[in-house]
Amino acid sequence: MIKLLSLALLISSISILERRLKSSSYYYLLHPVLVAPLGGALLGNLSTGIxxxxxxxxxxxxxxFDYDFGLQYIHLAAILATVLTLMxxxxxxxxNLTIVIIITYFLQEVVINLSSKTNQWLIEGGLFLFxxxxxxxxxxxxELLGEIPAQFLNQLSVAGGLLPSLGLGVILxxxxxxxxxxxEQKSSYLLTLLILLLFSLRVTRLLPVLFIVxxxxxxxxxxxxxxxxxxLRLVIGGLVIIATPLLVEITGPLVDSQLKLVLWSEAFLSLSTISLLLFEITQFELYFICLILGVIVSRAGLLL
Structure with a gap:
């Protein structure tokens, strides 16, 4: 009971902060990578929250940073998704994420329709009870999730593996x-997010601290x-291309071991295109440069 009350207080606090800070400059201190681990820490699984x-x-x-439609209470969704997933x-x-998005969107619409100074405490109390x-x-x-057929859950895990690629595609x-x-705020944020995604392959617990620093x-x-x-667009685009083969995890009977090779080939071709723009060289010049580099690397015994 104490744990449930603690979780409810934490989730309610995040909800209050999200709504109260929305119009202030301090709103950017709230981020899912900082909020979700709080629920994970309270339930003894910080890594899942991160x-x-x-x-x-x-x-x-x-x-x-700025959105006028769709789901706006993303930090509430982050903490709820962490708690529901772990519990x-x-x-x-x-x-769980799908359920949380539906619930959060419903709460968002209720709050927007009832929002006023007179109804403020009623809203806070109602959200806490909910x-x-x-x-x-x-x-x-x-129990209901346990009734879902394993085959369907496997298909969902495949879909989950595609989420990073969709997110990277949106950034691109x-x-x-x-x-x-x-x-500079948006540019530095995107660069930080991509660097953090690459760090996540090796480190986990330090990611919230690294995010701020x-x-x-x-x-x-x-x-x-x-x-x-x-x-900046070239640098961020290059990081997206580099990160994609490392972060995208797709498994299933229709995917073979050549998937990573295809992703790396696409990354190489895309980075080559960026280098054409960055260094203002033609495709033929790039071809000869790559050919010379290939000979040097193979002579050094580094190319199989």
Missing amino acids: YIGLLLELIWGINL TGNISLIT IITLLNFIPILK AQVIIPKYLNN IWGGLYLLLKKLEPSTYF
Whole structure:
């Protein structure tokens, strides 16, 4: 009972902060990769909280800064997804995330329709009671998830493996459109997110701390150097291409061992195209440069 009350208080606090700070500059201190681990730590599984937070950072990306439609209470969704996933025994993250998005969107619409100064305390109390009720129904949700056929859960895990690629694709699309990188804050955030995704392959527990340190450092660096938007777009696009073969995990009977090779080939071709723009060389010049490098590397015994 104490754990349920603690979780309800934590989730309610995140909900209050998300709504109260929405119009202030301090809102950017709230991020899924910082919020979700709080639920994981309270339930004794910090790593799962960090993973879910990082996944939601990737899914929503730069939309965390300014959005006028769709799901707006993303941090509430992050903490709820972590709690539900851990309390249902990690049966299906995708199913829990889907349920959480539906619940959060419903709560968002209720709050927007009832929002006023007179109704404020009523809203806070109602949300707290709703969260307590939801947490008490988690054992029933766990049983329902246990009834889902294993084959369907396997298909969901395949879909979950595609989420990073979709998130990276969105970042790449946003990089192409100049309006998305109109300040140092957004540019430094995207760079930090991509660096964090690469770090996540080796480190997990330090990611929230690294997020704050790297983002703050990159923001100050970009503020001082003032690089061109064109250069930043090339750098972020290059990191997306490099990260894709490392982060995308797709398993199943229709996927063979050549998937990674295909992804690396696509990455090489894409990076080659970026290098054409960056160094202002033609495809033929790049071909001869790669040919010479290939001969040197093979002579050194580094190319099989």
